[in-house]
Amino acid sequence: MSYDNTCKYLAEQYPADFIKWLLSTETSDIEILKTELSLEPIRADSVTFLQIINTILHLEFQTLPSSNPAMDFRMLDYYTRLKREYGCQIEQVVIFLQQTTSEIVFRQEYVDTNTRHRYRVIRIWEQDPTPLLANPALLPLATLARSDSPNSLLEQVAAAVGMIEENDERQNISACTQILAGLRFNKNLIRQLFREEIMQESVIYQDILQKGEQRGKKQEALALILRQLPRRIGSVSPQLQEQIRSLSVPQLEDLGEALLDFSSETDLINWLATQHS
Known part of the structure; x- marks a missing residue:
């Protein structure tokens, strides 16, 4: 069952309640932003962006502490994307759901040679x-x-x-x-x-089941295609792999048929270009 997506549903169904809880602010003037910023390789299932007057509340729900990329880097990445796109104040909160002693859930900043980025962490069990x-x-x-x-x-x-x-x-x-x-x-x-x-x-229960089935279908189709493509055209670059991962289930099914006629990487590039035209 998708615990992260359940929280995402709640945050988007009741945004004012989450804003009041996390920001101590009462407002009904809220816009739920689409997750265009949620590009691969960052998984966007549990991400919610709520915009009030001059602030964006970025919520990230996590059941497991580990992720790829790591959570601290993801928060920096989202911050820079949001800042570039909207130029307003950004409040970031990661809510960990399942109790763990992993040091990741106690980390509240990303630190690199010339960069330090802080965000807020809530361990719900506390x-x-x-x-x-x-x-x-x-x-x-x-x-x-x-x-x-x-x-x-x-x-x-x-x-x-x-x-x-x-x-x-x-x-x-x-x-x-x-x-x-x-x-x-x-x-x-x-x-x-x-x-x-x-x-x-319940509507949400049925929706979660359906999304779970869709994710399962996508993972199966994706795994099959990424096994078949190298046999047809040789190694596939990471950039092309990311484009393939962003395809919908119907597009992956179409690609599964189309790749039987591919003989070079150019064929794949041209086919992908038709999907975004």
């Missing part, structure tokens, strides 16, 4: 659950917050979810809560406290 319990949009995150009695905390979250009046919102928050709770709790306990059919009926 957070006070009280403000999270008070906001329906943050209830899923509350399941992972600090507690001496995690099971009691989960019961509190389940009770708060059950009090959400609007049916669709209750279904979607319940689904997100159950997904994130899976990082910490036994499935049987989650099922005892939440109605499974509510999760299955």
Whole structure:
């Protein structure tokens, strides 16, 4: 299950709540920016850009501490891209979801010979659950917050979810809560406290399943093509590989057929050019 994408859904569905929590600012004048800046090789699934008047809040949700490129470099890379594109103040927050002792989750800056770039890190397991319990949009995150009695905390979250009046919102928050709770709790306990059919009926649950299936299909198609191309045209440059990775599933399927007629790298270059024309 995609824990990172569940958080991305919440941040984009309830941007004002996340801005209030992270920036202590109340505003309804928010624009969710598209992730055109999210170019390969950086995986953009869990990235959210929220723009308020003169500030962009860049959120990055991480289940595992390791990533490629490394998280600290990714934050620098995004900062420079955002600054170049929008020229405004940028607040960057990485939210780590699963408790770990990895030194990566305690790192809050990128340091190189002539560069030092700082960003904010939240380790959700260290957070006070009280403000999270008070906001329906943050209830899923509350399941992972600090507690001496995690099971009691989960019961509190389940009770708060059950009090959400609007049916669709209750279904979607319940689904997100159950997904994130899976990082910490036994499935049987989650099922005892939440109605499974509510999760299955939820829009976000169905959307995550569909995206998961699509990612699986893309990875399979990509792996097959990157195995076949060298047999047809020899080694493929890293630049061309990145262009191939950016293709959609239908485009990858088309490439899988087209490459049977390729005899040189030029054929691949020309085919890729038709996909961006």
